[in-house]
Amino acid sequence: MTPTLILKPGTAWSDAWQRCLAVAPEAFRDDRVLTLWNAGWRPDGRVLPAVSPVDGSPVAGPPRLDGTTAHRAVRAALDQHRAWRHVPLPERRARVTATLDALTEHRRLLALLLVWEIGKPWRLAQADVDRAIDGVRWYVDGIEPMIDGRAPLDGPVSNIASWNYPMSVLVHALLVQALAGNAVVAKTPTDGGVACLTLASALAAREGLPVTLLSGSGSDLSKALVRAPEIGCVSFVGGRDTGAAVATAVADLGKRHVLEQEGLNTWGIWNFSDFDALAALVPQLFDYGKQRCTAYPRFVVQRDLFDALLAAYLPAVRTLRVGHPLAVEQPDDPLPEPDLGPLINAAKAKELRDQVAEAIERGAVPLHRGDPAEARFLPGQDTSAYVQPVTLLHPPPSSPLHHAEPFGPVDTVVLVDTEAELLAAMNASNGALVATLSTDDRATYDRLAPHIRAFKVGHGTPRSRGDRDELFGGLGASWRGAFVGGELLVRAVTRGPAGERPPGNFPEYRLLP
Template sequence: MVLITYKHEPFTDFTKEKNQKEFAKAIQLVESYLGKDYPLIINGESITTEDHIISINPANKKEVIGRVSKADRKMVELAMESALRAFETWKKTKPEVRANILFKASAIIRRRKHEFSALLVKEAGKPWNEADADTAEAIDFLEYYGRQMLEMKNGKKVESRPGEYNRYDYIPLGVGVVISPWNFAFAIMAGTTVAALVSGNTVLLKPASTTPIIAAKFIEVLIEAGLPKGVVNFIPSSGSEIGDYIVDHPKTRFISFTGSREVGTRIYERAAKVNESQIWLKRVIAEMGGKDTIIVDTEADLELAAQSIVRSAFGFSGQKCSACSRAIIVEDVYDQVLGRAVELTKELTVGDPTNPDHFMGPVNDQNAFDKIMNYIEIGMDEGRLMIGGAGDDTIGYFIQPTIFADADPNARIMQEEIFGPVVAFSKARDFTHAIKIANNTEYGLTGAVISNNRDHLEQAREDFHVGNLYFNRGCTGAIVGYQPFGGFNMSGTDSKAGGPDYLLLHLQAKTTSEML
């Protein structure tokens, strides 16, 4: 197969009428197959169960996206047995063959790009541009990890001495459990799955319960691309039913998780325990969220600052672990930036994301709606409401973009991850004080600095303690291969997704030494 040499799947320009028409057509295609049933896939076989997970459109609660069969512990055991058997042959499959499956799958997705994005509009509530970026990132992950595997397939060079030949090779770990999130229902689900399988591991995939249909469609793509039976086993279920079971299983070799701090720390703790008949220490790859800050300096483009805050805070309704939920503004320009951010927020529209005129769609589900609205109530006591603060869950789960001003750095809305369209503004005495406030959190995922002062940028490069730091732009939108993504502290294990050492987390090094 010819290796594709492009570096990044381009985003669709929706200002062009041709692209608008094609995407609208894709939405119609998705609407034509809403409400279908999807089976478990274990050892390449379709299995239907009595219990189902029902996926609904968060913008229209009456619309069923589809129903997936729900795995129980018995099904998990079948999936584990299947994955263990498949591992014996898959681990010896040439890396080139494994990579070619990823390249084939990415080509299939690229041909159906608008369809997958339209499904994200319906199932995840993503506006057109956010859905398009999600699908592009999924394609990027497949391409990037395929190329990375080809670079790593011969291991690393080590020294040999006269009469001695030494090799340093990478071998796969075993069966991995992939627990993927709903906010990047395609990109992260696909990326974490293919990183594991292209490295020679086999997978039990448990997608998020609110977005299982996009995962089912991805499994269909992998099968079409030639993935052997049992390499990926599709076991949608609730975390409460099988989550602990698959993490605790003695045959689970590693867990790749993206989600909340609470669930991530629970997985980390349980994975540390050695269960009966377990002969390894489980590896955990975890990305757990953030409380991300944009700092605005006195010497800064204030229009850029306000634009960056608003886009980073309210893109996809703030449902990104990288979203800006704190804006720390040096006091000399505080009122100007706050005022402009409020003006820009007034221009945003909220509604059904099938309409491309809406900047924001719904939040994920009733639980998300209730949690965010509760934080807005907390914010009423902790800050000055500048705009927003209202929600409506009668038809879908819609919340207006919300700005609180004058928040204390230790306030709950400044410390706790809200995961919704809420941003709090706080005033700093000077730039050093702004960095101190930005670091005053248990998280350390993303951050941004808007400044034209080179000394301050270099100060931030050294002292702003986040895994992804951006200068003079927003704090969301990492691109695979360009900005490897992962954070410090309670943001996770800094397992830089889309980076040059990510696949190493799914491999172990083996040294062989031969006397000649």
């Protein structure tokens, strides 16, 4: 008999909100977050209602600003930038270090906000916070040679990022950009994370960092955040549709930019035998329900190895469990570690379920579908944002699951008979961020890997984004502008000697193991 679950005491959204009011009263007011610009917190904008993907309950919504207010904020950020760029490096380092210390002090609260706002399981939410802190400390310790002979940009850096990694992607970028001498402007993702980002920004602003935090629709704010002449660089992480519009705008203006866009990351299997090792990786490949830019939702498999793949893959995927990220049996139990929590919202969950159903109706073969009866939920809980893991064989070419990233716990398998078919299927989305090829023969890997259109290609192991000592990029339609990571992250937001060739989409930067 399944035990009745309860919410872990002290982890309710109301508990997290009261802690936010106590920690940063300047940034949180009653039941809303404020907007940060011109070094002050303001009740600007109309607050949009929002619900948690965890259980459909109300959470803080983003205040929707208009374009005029956003442009005023960007102009104020330029004034901050002109002052901050002259602050000596030792002082910038001290203020960023103090911010990191404050983030460390409140890491559990930041993680709890991520659980409620974007549905991250507790372990992954903590990891997102810790990766931001640890990653920026790496830059603090080694910044001198990275900026030697370089200067801040002529205007602030504008950051527009997706909702899935508010800390380790967005806050990490903001703090490194500020460390390099730039004022920073950030747009909160519409789908979630506004309270977490507000708290992090409040802690940074207290230490004197030139941070601007705005909320609103992309259509309302893009003129200020992308096209405004005051902006020195645009950093974008998100989907291809929005990214294409941003890419066109920055190209027309000749503005510096870093645009990371989705791609269908693939895992190829060719003349391979170590399926036990692959099986051990399958559960971790479902981290955060595959709502990651470096997730692997597509397996391209040599037909003769299909039976071996199924024998290894199916037992592994059947171990995955879905559940409420904060539900326990007893008050003193540790927080649970479900493999999968909710997707970002109920609409995305419905879209993905509809895509799966349509693909099956048009000929895809279901290889695995998780059992909802095994999920761990609170009594009467809204579960509309949860999707059980699904694996499909041969989604039809007309299905989005054939050529686009599902951004959810859906794997697809494509069988091939020749190396040419293998490469064609692995390159179905015209560029990706990562890919992996599992083959026993290193010579085969060395021969095929250069033809896989992904920035990072692994030999039997997954590749990741990496925020410290490894640069990151993409190929084809998955990337535009400067590569980031390590020294190149700093180079992307600073000016070097006259005539310097900026980092960018050049073949010499492609990463193989």
